Amino acid sequence: MGRGRETKEERLQRVHADAIAEFDTIQSTMKDERQQCLEDRRFYSIAGAQWEGSLSDQYANRPRFEVNKVALSVMRIISEYRNNRITVDFVPKDGSTNLKLADTCDELYRADEQDSQADEAYDNAFEEAVGGGFGAWRLSNQYEDEGDPENEKQRIVFQPIFDADTSVFFDLNAKRQDKKDAQCCYVLVAMTRDAYKARFDDDPASWPKTIQFVQFDWVTPDVVYIAEYYEKEQVSETIRIFRSLDGEETKYTEAEFEDDPELERMLVSTGDVEVRQRKIKRQRVHKYLLNGQRVLEDYGLIAGSEIPIIPVYGKRWFIDNVERCQGHVRLAKDAQRLKNMQLTKLGEISAYSTVQKPIFTPEQVAGHELQWAEDNVKRYPYLLVNPVTNADGGEQPMGALDYTRSPEIPPAMAALLQITETDMKEILGNQEAGEIMQPNMSGKAVELIQNKLDMQTFIYLSNFGKAVKRCGEIWLSMAREIYVEPSRKMKAIQTTGEPRTVELARPVVNKDTGAIETENDVAEAKFDVAVDVGPSTASRRAGVVRAITGMMQLTQDPETLQILGSMAMMNMEGEGLSDMQQYFRKKLLKLGVIEPNEEEAAAMAEEIEALKQQPDPQAELAEALALEARGKAGLAVANTEKSLAQAEQARSEVIKNLSEVSESELVLALDTAQQIRPTSQPVPQAPQPAAMPAAPPPMAETPGVV
16 A cells, blocks of 8 residues: 555554664664763762772772762853853844844743743753763743633743753764754653553553663662654645736745635735746654554644754764764763772771781680780780790790781872872863962953863853754744734843833834834744853953953043943942943943843933923023013113103202292302302302293284184
8 A cells, every 4th residue: 555545543653663663773873872971970970870880899898989079070060151151142144134023033032931941951951961971952832821722822932851862862864963954853751650641541652762771779760751753844835926916926825825715815806916836845843752652642743844852962073973972071980980999998998907916826815815805995004925835845935926017008009099180180170270369369360260261161162052053043943933923912031131022013114115014023034043152151241341441541531431431330240230230221322332222212212202392491591591681671771761750850840949939049049158168169150040932923813714
């Protein structure tokens, strides 16, 4: 029977048979490498695991000490990563357009990370990669509200994958480190038998898993393994191209016509004409859930065009066409074992008695055994021994034949201990280098020491950056299919860590052209993904502050000093500085030094508009001063007019009084004044009476006028 005629059940049986056969080949090829990864993780993290293997048999019934220096080195690398998180940055492919949409995708990605607690997935994958050499996490889409049957909106979640070195396998043809070229992937999931029966109502049939190591685990859970199987498929699709009346061509898929039965009728009614069709092949991912006997669930095609499993490697090579990887532990295992063996031997030596004991013949201590046995407690002043009978039968006094001696440490062991300690420092990195820094050391010297420590572990941060970049690519391919609901409001996280609301596919009017455009259309988001992997310690921000303060010594410009000082404040580390850093950010925004985000730009625009509507204080002051000046001028004019009126009134009164005085009285007053005044002063002359105006001549009589 051909595949074209096979039933669904037959197709699933074929899928299961093909999947389990391919997995057997992959697991057999990768078993030795992945087994070592598992042993490395156990070596540094489980007490007693450093004695696992044949070494344990050689030290049976003997003390087995552990001084685990490997775990300290691994934890230092993990702490450095956690102190400097790596995240994605979506960048437009042409480097300029769609900057706003790229920022929106950045914010939605951060919101998905926060909501799904992506740090747990990142931390688990990074720790497994550093300890054993391989880790992984997955992306999946889930309903926003599982309890609401009416809400079909979904979000992308980040999920950890535990024991990835024994549970995640890609096909052997995938050579890229990020596994972008993989055609299939298996993820093994452990379930207890009770949980399996409750979910599937079936007898447990475990997926074959041969990579495990439980030598020092006294009790392990009885689990059943099932496999998530991801397979890439080539999907053929027909694209129909319509031309509008203005000559513009638009492409539509068959799925769009199936989702909207009225679409074709609407196109015809508007005059659009179908000009051609085109067959294309798209890559999609099919997901199955398998046990050891059958396909448990067929999830169908999942969101996105990429397998949503992100691998992380500590160090990675391809040798003899086999992918090989290791972490920070493997090269230090022999040195650590040798150190444990030496310390165990020293412990045994130190446990031996250090008190010298005399050695006698039985004849010498016969009858005195109790006295010698109790000497350590009763401390007798002397001890007795019997004489020894010689060959001729006579008695001969004799002391102890010999004394026991404390064991001596072999010189080779002391030298070997020192060599082993040096080897471990060279392999794991000199942990003491960071402790030699003194409080009075210069900042440059501290930075050089820290950079030296960083370079020993930077490869792990670099490889994790590649994994984060791949995660961003997978997230974007899923978001283009999930975040497509018009006017859907979603939470977004800005670079400052503050949340905001984003409305998807919102129609807006272009202020320049007046055309209606779509804003925040994630379905059209096609970006490159960039990650920032810098120095792996907190000294990076401190180094920025030191560089800025050094630049402040090179300028005297007040504005430049203000900008540099604000930038230094924004990069300072410490608790309780967030409010201060926000203040200086606003200050730099007003100066135009940094680019505002969307909310900051909107707030600045509102502030400018409010300032335009408010009157100018300088104009108000000038107007007030002008009014005051006009008021003072009016008051001065009124006062002047009043003074002139009063002077005219006084003049009129004088004239009136003079007109009422007789000529004789006026002459008498002048004579009196002449007698009183000194003779040197001239005597004013009496004013002559003003000549009375002549009476007007009589008017001539006009004939006819009475």
